[in-house]
Amino acid sequence: MANMDIANPSEEHLMLREMVREWTKEYVEPQALEYDRDEKFNLELLRSMGELGLLGISAPEEYGGAGLDAVACTIVHEELSASDPGFALAYLAHSMLFVNNLAYNGNEEQKARILPKVCSGEWIGAMAMSEPDAGTDVLGLSTSAVQRDDGSWVLNGRKMWITNGCIDEEGTPADVVWVYARTGEDERGRVQMSTFLVEAGMQGYSVGQKIYDKTGMRASNTAELVFDDCIVPAANLVGDVGESLLHMMGNLELERLTLAGMALGIGRRALEEMNRYATDRTAFGSSIRDFGQIQRYIGESWAKYRAMRSYIYDTANNLTIGTSGQRLDSDGVKLFATTAAKEIADAAMQVMGGYGYVGEYHVERLWRDAKLLEIGGGTLESHQKNITRDLFKDGDAIIR
Ligand SMILES: Cc1cc2nc3c(=O)[nH]c(=O)nc-3n(C[C@H](O)[C@H](O)[C@H](O)COP(=O)(O)OP(=O)(O)OC[C@H]3O[C@@H](n4cnc5c(N)ncnc54)[C@H](O)[C@@H]3O)c2cc1C
Secondary structure: OOOOEOOEOOHHHHHHHHHHHHHHHHHHHHHHHHHHHOOOOOHHHHHHOOOOOOOOOOOOHHHOOOOOOHHHHHHHHHHHHOOOHHHHHHHHHHHHHHHHHHHHHOOHHHHHHHHHHHHHOOOOEEEEOOEOOEOOOHHHOOOEEEEOOOOOEEEEEEEEEEEOOEOOOOOOEOOEEEEEEEEEEOOOOOEEEEEEEEEOOOOOEEEEEEOOOOOOOOOOOEEEEEEEEEEEOHHHEEOOOOOHHHHHHHHHHHHHHHHHHHHHHHHHHHHHHHHHHHHHOEEOOEEHHHOHHHHHHHHHHHHHHHHHHHHHHHHHHHOOOOOOOOHHHHHHHHHHHHHHHHHHHHHHHHHOHHHHOOHHHOHHHHHHHHHHHOOOOOOHHHHHHHHHHHHHHOHHHHOO
């Protein structure tokens, strides 16, 4: 049972963790192996999280959300990911990349119309930034939006790698997608990006393909989305023209923190599995945990796990959702925790020998899933670049 500490700073956080842990054990854990093996997304399970109030965890209560903070968001991602990181990624794409973005950047009409549907699970949301030819280089996007005389917009382009982009095997697109598109250039000749809400049924919006054969995160759907003369009403422009960078920057911090929370769940579960196995398994007449080389895997994994947990929850306690300014640490936790999770899962596989290499024993799936966290939501290299840039601007951060 969890204790009150940096990761559970209040009674409410502790209760949330216990509730999600119990629910995960009962509903998420039993399906994880099958959905990974079959590359299927458990849509009904995600929808059912609406009843628990988790789909709109950070959205205001007046729109059907739970109005909780960054620590709460991190707790949910950690707990889900300890069982099924692929399912946790689908949850993240919906609740952090779509719902939170809309809750903090949408106008009253957009929030009143869409938030209750995505908080209940009636609609599934996604966020589309990446393209076939532009990922880290966000301003290199080519999807364009042109305004027509009646105020509506015409979107053209393709988005790639979109989690929840399709919600089933029939190519049904996400009910609503947060889309970034190029709308021209500003007065200094820089790319101007604007944000649109594209809804299922809008002319010209479809799924190009569901992407199969991923290394990990196979229990989440990843898709290419196509916008072919897609007509988007004027009311679906978010904020003002050219404001996407503002939306993106604020939301990315919570996204990176919760991706790090997912890494923590992976590290914790892998450590649990290797610790148990090292006691049960005997070789040469003793438990393998008596061997110095096995002790190195367990000891180093424990230290990494504890370090990532402290850094992640310290950052979560200091992050105010909807504001930017925590980039140094939201990049920092993701940079550190994602590789630490992969290393702990790798150590677990090594400790568990041949058993660690097969699905039934969990850790090979965690190892595959962990790798995505070094790429999605910002690559390791982009975090290194951001941190170095921020420390150039504010070197005092090191001694504060
Ligand atoms: C399973 C999965 C789910 C995803 N879900 C989503 C989603 O829901 N929505 C979404 O919009 N995107 C999503 N993505 C896309 C993901 O965010 C991108 O893959 C990621 O941002 C990297 O972009 P890229 O793949 O185009 O690689 P690139 O940006 O082309 O990078 C290739 C390599 O070059 C390096 N590189 C690039 N620029 C620099 C630089 N300036 N300095 C040093 N190195 C550099 C990168 O670090 C990387 O090592 C998902 C991806 C996957 C695989």
